[in-house]
Amino acid sequence: MALYSRAAAAIRRRGGVSLAPHARTMASLFGHVEPAPKDPILGVTEAFLADPSPDKVNVGVGAYRDDNGQPVVLDCVREAERRIAGTLNMEYLPMGGSIKMINESLKLAYGEDSELIKDKRIAAVQSLSGTGACRLFADFQRRFLPDSQIYIPTPTWSNHHNIWRDAQVPQRTFTYYHPETRGLDFAGLMDDIKNAPNGSFFLLHACAHNPTGVDPTEEQWREISYQFKVKNHFPFFDMAYQGFASGDPERDAKAIRIFLEDGHQIGCAQSYAKNMGLYGQRAGCLSIVCEDEMQAVAVKSQLQQIARPMYSNPPVHGALIVSIILNDPELKSLWLKEVKGMADRIIGMRKALKENLEQLGSTLPWDHITNQIGMFCYSGMTPEQVDRLTNEYHIYMTRNGRISMAGVTTGNVAYLANAIHEVTKTK
Amino acid sequence: MASSSVFAGLAQAPEDPILGVTVAYNKDPSPVKVNLGVGAYRTEEGKPLVLDVVRRAEQMLINNPSRVKEYLPITGLAEFNKLSAKLIFGTDSPAIQESRVATVQCLSGTGSLRVGGEFLARHYHERTIYIPQPTWGNHPKVFTLAGLTVRSYRYYDPATRGLDFQGLLEDLSSAPSGAIVLLHACAHNPTGVDPTLDQWEQIRQLMRSKSLLPFFDSAYQGFASGSLDKDAQSVRMFVADGGELLMAQSYAKNMGLYGERVGALSIVCGSADVAVRVESQLKLVIRPMYSNPPIHGASIVATILKDSDMFNEWTVELKGMADRIISMRQQLFDALKTRGTPGDWSHIIKQIGMFTFTGLNSDQVAFMRQEYHIYMTSDGRISMAGLSTRTIPHLSDAIHAAVTKLK
Numbered sequence: 001m002a003l004y005s006r007a008a009a010a011i012r013r014r015g016g017v018s019l020a021p022h023a024r025t026m027a028s029l030f031g032h033v034e035p036a037p038k039d040p041i042l043g044v045t046e047a048f049l050a051d052p053s054p055d056k057v058n059v060g061v062g063a064y065r066d067d068n069g070q071p072v073v074l075d076c077v078r079e080a081e082r083r084i085a086g087t088l089n090m091e092y093l094p095m096g097g098s099i100k101m102i103n104e105s106l107k108l109a110y111g112e113d114s115e116l117i118k119d120k121r122i123a124a125v126q127s128l129s130g131t132g133a134c135r136l137f138a139d140f141q142r143r144f145l146p147d148s149q150i151y152i153p154t155p156t157w158s159n160h161h162n163i164w165r166d167a168q169v170p171q172r173t174f175t176y177y178h179p180e181t182r183g184l185d186f187a188g189l190m191d192d193i194k195n196a197p198n199g200s201f202f203l204l205h206a207c208a209h210n211p212t213g214v215d216p217t218e219e220q221w222r223e224i225s226y227q228f229k230v231k232n233h234f235p236f237f238d239m240a241y242q243g244f245a246s247g248d249p250e251r252d253a254k255a256i257r258i259f260l261e262d263g264h265q266i267g268c269a270q271s272y273a274k275n276m277g278l279y280g281q282r283a284g285c286l287s288i289v290c291e292d293e294m295q296a297v298a299v300k301s302q303l304q305q306i307a308r309p310m311y312s313n314p315p316v317h318g319a320l321i322v323s324i325i326l327n328d329p330e331l332k333s334l335w336l337k338e339v340k341g342m343a344d345r346i347i348g349m350r351k352a353l354k355e356n357l358e359q360l361g362s363t364l365p366w367d368h369i370t371n372q373i374g375m376f377c378y379s380g381m382t383p384e385q386v387d388r389l390t391n392e393y394h395i396y397m398t399r400n401g402r403i404s405m406a407g408v409t410t411g412n413v414a415y416l417a418n419a420i421h422e423v424t425k426t427k
Numbered sequence: 428m429a430s431s432s433v434f435a436g437l438a439q440a441p442e443d444p445i446l447g448v449t450v451a452y453n454k455d456p457s458p459v460k461v462n463l464g465v466g467a468y469r470t471e472e473g474k475p476l477v478l479d480v481v482r483r484a485e486q487m488l489i490n491n492p493s494r495v496k497e498y499l500p501i502t503g504l505a506e507f508n509k510l511s512a513k514l515i516f517g518t519d520s521p522a523i524q525e526s527r528v529a530t531v532q533c534l535s536g537t538g539s540l541r542v543g544g545e546f547l548a549r550h551y552h553e554r555t556i557y558i559p560q561p562t563w564g565n566h567p568k569v570f571t572l573a574g575l576t577v578r579s580y581r582y583y584d585p586a587t588r589g590l591d592f593q594g595l596l597e598d599l600s601s602a603p604s605g606a607i608v609l610l611h612a613c614a615h616n617p618t619g620v621d622p623t624l625d626q627w628e629q630i631r632q633l634m635r636s637k638s639l640l641p642f643f644d645s646a647y648q649g650f651a652s653g654s655l656d657k658d659a660q661s662v663r664m665f666v667a668d669g670g671e672l673l674m675a676q677s678y679a680k681n682m683g684l685y686g687e688r689v690g691a692l693s694i695v696c697g698s699a700d701v702a703v704r705v706e707s708q709l710k711l712v713i714r715p716m717y718s719n720p721p722i723h724g725a726s727i728v729a730t731i732l733k734d735s736d737m738f739n740e741w742t743v744e745l746k747g748m749a750d751r752i753i754s755m756r757q758q759l760f761d762a763l764k765t766r767g768t769p770g771d772w773s774h775i776i777k778q779i780g781m782f783t784f785t786g787l788n789s790d791q792v793a794f795m796r797q798e799y800h801i802y803m804t805s806d807g808r809i810s811m812a813g814l815s816t817r818t819i820p821h822l823s824d825a826i827h828a829a830v831t832k833l834k
Binding site for chain 1: 431432433434435437438439440443446465467475476477481482485486489494495496497498499500501534535537538541550551552565568569571572605638640671679683684685686687688694696697698701703704705707708710711712714715716717718719720721722723724
């Protein structure tokens, strides 16, 4: 009876359903299972959807919206899907995924003329978007370098912590965001790089850092790369926003290219969720630079051994869309235009939000809104201020004060600015 | 100037025994080669098949401009989950009506097994899973990486090429109370040997008496006998007694959605309250693995299952595939009989589903690959779906030669 009583008491404390003494829960092998906490990011959209207010604004999840607040399927994607339906079959992909999709992904990340690609030195597999790529790498790291840990920036996308934890790779953090300036704490960052043991593994956001939107400058990236060489650190890049940050995929890959020029053998997670709007298709790529072709073949084979007992082989539909678009010059050109369009709208909204706040007479500094880049703005608001935004103004964002600029439109920017002003102004 | 890689000492992994067969087949230039390796359905012309109803569903999705491709929830497409549970457990299932089933969309059968295994390793008091001997080659790795200890129970009897029922009962009887037991719902892979309904009932009673937790793998519902309900009987028997179980469902074969990676994990729980908590914990397994499942295949399945015309169309096409395979079995059996090939080959028509466990040994298998360009896994498993009326004579010649020349 003891186990049942404890479980029942716990459920009553949480205000749950009251249990009759002989409820079926007693017979369950899983009666002791605790309810899991809600995901901090995805829980926001759930709450938003449940809100009946006509004024509600969702600046929570990082999914792009057009100026009408509607989700977007890119034209190049629609065309690719038209070509798939009715002609192509749905056979299993190889364990490592679509070769065509992988090849195009490597060109995007490493450059069309990359020597590494020519020399076949990159081990690469199709992955389940960015999450899947990070997880494959984390599992791979655990299996082949069991004594290593991962240094993760403070702050970072919350799921990064979950991924390396579930892979059983110990985590450390490194200094990144500077709350006072709402920018990069470069000195702190460099100190942590220098103080980490030689040969440490670091997770770096290639561009459009999530959640802060704060990226190192090109000069700062060069210094970081140099220090990585001195310390023999392993750079693992998470690139979820290539093209989405500046509007130019080549420009957004600059950090990676700097590291490659310096001879680093990097790892890289790529996602097509945002830049091709393929969110639910789970399309991505994991790549690891190796010493030579033979090692790349070996590494790829081992990555496949990790994928096989997880999901056997990756989903074909998203991979077909990506390879059709990137292999067809006209479609690729259309894609580049559409990506730039999305990035430009966000840059425009940053400007508008800042201007609105200034016009409202806010005395607080808001330069960071336009200094930061990519989908997110780290507003600097406190959790209490965010709660007020939600409770009083029906504005939904994560409690770390991260605003998804993709959710801002010409229609709601004034309302948003007013609400932010109201909760942040000093009396 | 390339510095030494941190992965310098890493060895190349061996080829996957199942998927490696197709790799080898693809490299072979012979015009008479036959691929009986991977369990993917082929038409009489040897071509992959996309079901008509699937094409229709896909067109409907493409032609709907208001349809968006945002992230699914972590647990996947809700409609798909409900329909999948109804498909396997039955629309009138009391477990569903009582809201005792937690269902999450996963990446086909593999993904469902892995997520279920991880959940058990974290939340279940027994960490041992018993798997049948033999079983699908990927099962041991899936469960080991999920954090479970894998043991086996006797299943296939090479002497009869049928079920070793006594051995099965003995091994499950001596399993520790509460241990997890993997059961193939129908069309056992690789042997094609299934228990009879009477035997299933005995297995059920034994398992419930020892509180053994059933974990069903259903990769062939509808594909085995041609009837969706018939192929789900073993599962429904266990649900009907009110007990708990796990169920990994795949749409790879029965809807031909292979590469779309569509499946579902259902956990039948003792109460609705438990089911809610279980679902919340399943999310914590999924989020750090791939965040949320792929949308395309699940949307196709939901489109078909919720429309009664399309559902009926599907059952007809499904029966067509099952019937063609049953016909291949008969033709192969007849061909071996005609050739007077030594041995009892009746297991070819007694076994059920996509695979036949021929009983050929690895030397004979290698011989058939060398001399006849016939590709199968080294355990002698052949995929009947890879055969056609045209290739049966070549295969039976090869078997005849292998059996008479090598022992």
